[in-house]
Amino acid sequence: MSTSLVPQSPNPSEVQTTEPLLSVRNLETWYGPIAAIKGVSLDLYRGDIVTVLGANGAGKTTLLNTLAGVIDPFKGSVHFLGQPLHGLDPDEVARRGLVLVPEGRQVFPFLTVAENLRMGAFARQQAQGMESDLERVYAWFPRLLERQRQAAGLLSGGEQQMLAIGRALMASPTVLLLDEPSLGLSPLLTREIFRIIERINSETGMSILVVEQNAAIALATAHHGYIMELGRVAAAGPCAELREKDDVKEFYLGGVSHRELVDGSKQRWKRRKTWR
Numbered sequence: 001m002s003t004s005l006v007p008q009s010p011n012p013s014e015v016q017t018t019e020p021l022l023s024v025r026n027l028e029t030w031y032g033p034i035a036a037i038k039g040v041s042l043d044l045y046r047g048d049i050v051t052v053l054g055a056n057g058a059g060k061t062t063l064l065n066t067l068a069g070v071i072d073p074f075k076g077s078v079h080f081l082g083q084p085l086h087g088l089d090p091d092e093v094a095r096r097g098l099v100l101v102p103e104g105r106q107v108f109p110f111l112t113v114a115e116n117l118r119m120g121a122f123a124r125q126q127a128q129g130m131e132s133d134l135e136r137v138y139a140w141f142p143r144l145l146e147r148q149r150q151a152a153g154l155l156s157g158g159e160q161q162m163l164a165i166g167r168a169l170m171a172s173p174t175v176l177l178l179d180e181p182s183l184g185l186s187p188l189l190t191r192e193i194f195r196i197i198e199r200i201n202s203e204t205g206m207s208i209l210v211v212e213q214n215a216a217i218a219l220a221t222a223h224h225g226y227i228m229e230l231g232r233v234a235a236a237g238p239c240a241e242l243r244e245k246d247d248v249k250e251f252y253l254g255g256v257s258h259r260e261l262v263d264g265s266k267q268r269w270k271r272r273k274t275w276r
């Protein structure tokens with residue numbers, strides 16, 4: 001497990017294996033009588049960005065909250081580095097290296113930017129490396145450096161999203177879990193956030209699981225994708241393949257070319273689809 005945001009080179013014994021870092025099997029989570037996710041299986045390999053796409057209510061947040069220990073699954077398993085995680089409390093899951101950036105950011109509004117970032121360090125394995133990680137977060141998000149003494153509640157939505165990601169990075173995660181980072185942001189800010197996500201992944205090798213409704217940007221950024229519909233995985237594969245699937249083109253990319261969607265020159269055309 002990493003102790004700071006320096007590049008995470010896998011140790012030689014891990015290079016040989018093809019074991020996923022995070023392995024989810026037949027996960028089922030209920031709210032009272034309602035099953036929100038119904039038998040979800042997913043793998044995340046070290047160094048990969050995996051995206052989970054799906055419409056509102058598909059079960060994306062429930063999946064991330066179950067992985068992070070916020071909700072206990074009714075059935076199924078979550079293994080991280082070969083160890084079971086399901087049933088552990090969220091603070092223990094974070095200490096082991098899975099750190100969640102929740103939907104809607106949830107920064108501490110009355111604390112400053114710098115104080116919010118320091119709060120993120122509670123789940124670190126070691127205090128060592130904290131100052132250099134802070135510098136690194138400010139290098140990825142220069143706007144946070146400019147606003148370090150401002151109350152977080154006064155930041156724009158995009159800046160709060162950057163702060164929420166920065167705070168999670170201060171825990172020095174092995175896997176970063178991002179719940180709809182584009183929610184409520186302009187296309188321009190969404191692209192900026194995803195460019196930084198890509199940089200964090202390529203510069204540190206950190207593994208990232210990002211849940212999104214914005215299929216175009218997520219499929220352009222991630223290596224592997226899963227599409228959820230009504231609590232189940234409806235399709236999965238390398239993003240390059242998913243982008244070419246007719247269903248995905250028609251219902252997630254709206255028939256517009258992937259490039260036009262990513263550069264923002266065309267909007268997607270929305271239509272509902274139930275996968276069979």
Ligand SMILES: Nc1ncnc2c1ncn2[C@@H]1O[C@H](COP(=O)(O)OP(=O)(O)O)[C@@H](O)[C@H]1O
Nearest residue numbers: 031034036054055056057058059060061062063
């Ligand atoms: N706290 C809750 N209590 C009851 N039902 C919930 C709760 N949270 C989510 N749900 C239901 O679970 C399903 C999945 O929701 P969610 O995981 O939030 O989906 P998504 O993040 O993909 O929009 C939806 O049908 C939603 O209404």
Ligand SMILES: [Mg+2]
Nearest residue numbers: 060061103180
């Ligand atoms: Mg959600």
